[in-house]
Amino acid sequence: MRKKQAQILIVDDQEEILFSAKMILKKHFETIFTENNPKKIISILNENEINVVLLDMNYRIGFEDGREGIHWLKEIKTLSPQTIVILMTAFGKIDTAVEGIKIGAFDYVLKPWHNEKLLETIDKAVAESRKNTKKAVTGSIQNTEKSYFVGTSPKIKQAYSIAEKVAKTDANVLILGENGTGKYVFAEFIHQNSQRKNETFVHVDLGSLSDNLFESELFGYAKGAFTDAKTDTAGRFESAQNGTIFLDEIGNIPLHLQSKLLHVLQTKTVTRLGESKARPLNVRIISATNNDIKAEVKNKTFREDLLYRINTMEINLPSLRERKDDIVPMAHFILEKIAEKYNQDNWKFEENVAPYLEKYPWKGNIRELENKIERALILAENNTISVNDLDILNFEEIQENDENPLSEMEKSAIEKALFKHHGNISKTAEELGLSRAALYRRIEKYALKNG
Structure with missing residues (x-):
């Protein structure tokens, strides 16, 4: 069997893990590096063209929350954006691995792993690495010049x-x-x-x-x-x-x-x-x-x-509250970048999304906007993101008075959710982020039918 041309770095503080992973991967890939000290990652990346890093999330005894893995993931993506990172984690720590995927990890594998699953994941990562390299060479993405959204504020x-x-x-x-x-x-x-x-x-x-x-x-x-x-x-x-x-x-x-x-x-x-x-x-x-x-x-x-x-x-x-005119164009900019990250094209927002984006409080600012758009892209269908996909129907923060400019939007959203769930109050309330009692009050306020 011919080995694939790829340089893979395995980082874990347990020597038995390093040995086991190397034994499996060296049969299929040309060059395997192992390292038990994550602080050596930077020098290894500087000296070698690493395609894939298989990165453990915990290194020091007593620190098992995965934050070290997140830290080193960010460092790798900053120093070598083309390098693909796969996180290694224990079964009970999947939430942190998912957080890692949101900020740039390609995938995660559970320890102890199944050899076939590990090889499949590494194989996909190597293919992704080659795709990134090809894009950088052909100039279809900006390889050294990163684009920044400024806005008009x-x-x-x-x-x-x-x-x-x-x-x-x-x-x-x-x-x-x-x-x-x-x-x-x-x-x-x-x-x-x-x-x-x-x-x-x-x-x-x-x-x-x-x-x-x-x-x-x-x-x-x-x-x-x-x-x-x-x-x-x-x-x-x-x-x-x-x-x-x-x-x-x-x-x-x-x-x-x-x-x-x-x-x-x-x-x-x-x-x-x-x-x-x-x-x-x-x-x-x-x-x-x-x-x-x-x-x-x-x-x-x-x-x-x-x-x-x-x-x-x-x-x-x-804050985003101080630059409201930038929110909608920024959302389109972010959507394009996230779609590019997932190698997808032709994503768009539904036409009625803009006023919701502008009225939402965005307490988490740009980071919250990015997170909601990325989550929406993963969940949405037909390459179109709706208000429901964005999860910004936060009506508990809206004052209840008839002069509220969002009243009609609120009424419309409740009608759509009721229709979607065939009048099921519990499911509608859950989707809108309301209690059942709060939903009933709004149904009565807008004289809506829930059947």
Whole structure:
């Protein structure tokens, strides 16, 4: 049997898993790498053209919520967007694996796996990898130039205008905005428009780092620095050398660790745990937070001198509520991108969707809009997304008065749902997100028939 030309990386902290998977896959694929330390992923990707990564979701004893896997998935997709990632998880952790698929994983396999199922999944991933490579070569997608949606809102246009100007410098940038307003995308935009765009963009979610991992993760460590320090390991700052490091959720750093970060920014050097040698850094710093950082300074929970270091330029990203005219065109932009992700064409929204999109509160901002559109694309039929598919009939938040501009839309949606479920109150209420009592009140209010 001829082996398929593919380079596959297996990452798991259990040697028996690595051995078993390698024995199965090496009979079918040309090159198999194995690694028990996820921190080596970046260097392996930099040195090899990896087609598929088979990635475990848990590495440290006592941490079994899958967040490490999600973290490394994001890192792989940032560093090597063409690489296909398959997650490995235990039966009881499927929810986290599904979350991983939403943010870019190709699929997941359960441990212990069935050999045939594992081979089938890897085979599909290799085929997908080849498809991605072909697209990049033929130019049918933008391979290095990522497209960004700006919109027409004055606030967002001003933010992008500032970003384009500051990108040409090495000034430190602080991005402020609610959860889901696109701070990561905005930081990436600054990097892509800078002189460092061909260097590494390293994203660090500071909100997910525990206190005891803060220094080792950011600054690295020497062999023997602590019990599990078996090799010299570079931290995230060194990984971003000559490029950009994005310190997300910087407002969540405890006060006692802020001085350590401040020292790195002031001296432009980093010292690994267990060493005394300071290593010079050439790194662009972009930070972000959804906290009221100036109030934290006033309350003495965030150092004022650290704030001065990170906000040479401060950029505020508006919420979707502040840029309502952008919601509908943004939804179309997102739908096109998600359809492309799933290799599908000719998706559209029903004609009556636009007013619902504009009136929905979008408390989760762009992230919520993306999630609802992706879910709708998976569930919808005939390549057409309806209001019901989007799950934005959130009528509990609508004030009940006859002058409400959504009254007619609400009435129409209830009529459609009643018809769809043949007058079944329980199913209709469930679809609309209402209690049975609330649905009965609306049926009476609009004089609807439910039979």
